Amino acid sequence: DHDLHTSETTIPTQGENMPAYLARPAAASGPLPVVIVVQEIFGVHEHIRDLCRRLAKEGYLAIAPELYFRQGDPQQYATIDELFSQLVSKVPDQQVLADLDHTAHWASRHGGEANRLAITGFCWGGRIAWLYAAHNPQLKAAAAWYGKLVGEKSLNQPKHPVDVAVDLNAPVLGLYGGQDSGIPLDTVESMRQAIRAANATAEIVVYPEAGHAFNADYRPSYHQEAADDGWQRMLAWFAQHGMAGAGGAQP
Numbered sequence: 001d002h003d004l005h006t007s008e009t010t011i012p013t014q015g016e017n018m019p020a021y022l023a024r025p026a027a028a029s030g031p032l033p034v035v036i037v038v039q040e041i042f043g044v045h046e047h048i049r050d051l052c053r054r055l056a057k058e059g060y061l062a063i064a065p066e067l068y069f070r071q072g073d074p075q076q077y078a079t080i081d082e083l084f085s086q087l088v089s090k091v092p093d094q095q096v097l098a099d100l101d102h103t104a105h106w107a108s109r110h111g112g113e114a115n116r117l118a119i120t121g122f123c124w125g126g127r128i129a130w131l132y133a134a135h136n137p138q139l140k141a142a143a144a145w146y147g148k149l150v151g152e153k154s155l156n157q158p159k160h161p162v163d164v165a166v167d168l169n170a171p172v173l174g175l176y177g178g179q180d181s182g183i184p185l186d187t188v189e190s191m192r193q194a195i196r197a198a199n200a201t202a203e204i205v206v207y208p209e210a211g212h213a214f215n216a217d218y219r220p221s222y223h224q225e226a227a228d229d230g231w232q233r234m235l236a237w238f239a240q241h242g243m244a245g246a247g248g249a250q251p
Helices: 046-055 081-085 093-108 122-133 160-165 187-196 222-239
Strands: 004-015 017-027 032-038 060-065 110-122 141-145 172-177 202-208
Touching: 004 046, 004 093, 017 046, 017 093, 017 202, 032 046, 032 093, 032 122, 046 110, 060 093, 060 110, 081 110, 093 110, 093 122, 110 122, 122 141, 122 160, 141 222, 160 187, 172 187, 172 222, 187 202
Parallel strands: 032 060, 032 110, 110 141, 141 172, 172 202
Antiparallel strands: 004 017, 017 060
């Protein structure tokens, strides 16, 4: 966090106060472009905070809201299966999208530039990044890291990314692993076809040797080559679509 301002904060949303983590360049003068960082299944833990700091180093106001805060604490579950069945599956997409709207609004009033908003998400958050790109017409760009593209529908999850390709408002970069057993390549191809059919501005990159969560440098799934390339592609994608960083502190 050298040369950065970082803090825990709360965001008023739907009658409650949602915890969030914020990082921005300490020396920034004037409003900064905003990147909302959407958590993995595990919540806003140190890896997600670190990604916020990395984005702040690139000149962004990066903010990661705790999107499960009403349903519970993801750190309290012993296994991924328990975490998913007892907490994550109970978080409605519409609640999440509304909370992200409030996050964007809050950021625009706390040092962020209202008309320069991007989103990135990882795993669970990768799926949400696709959905948010179809939800918020003010979004400038999105980067979705290994988020599921298809799935069973429910009251909490009525649509998946493949269903909203026709509704995308913002350009989306999708970053996927060719060895990801949870996101088969045929589902990636289905999304590509949906994007083409919708004539949407989106690009999907598949790293043949990488598996799921290849950017998670605290897990055995980490694949440095794919992670580094994906990060640079994300920054270039943001810049290409009017979301270049504000030249903040350099690492």
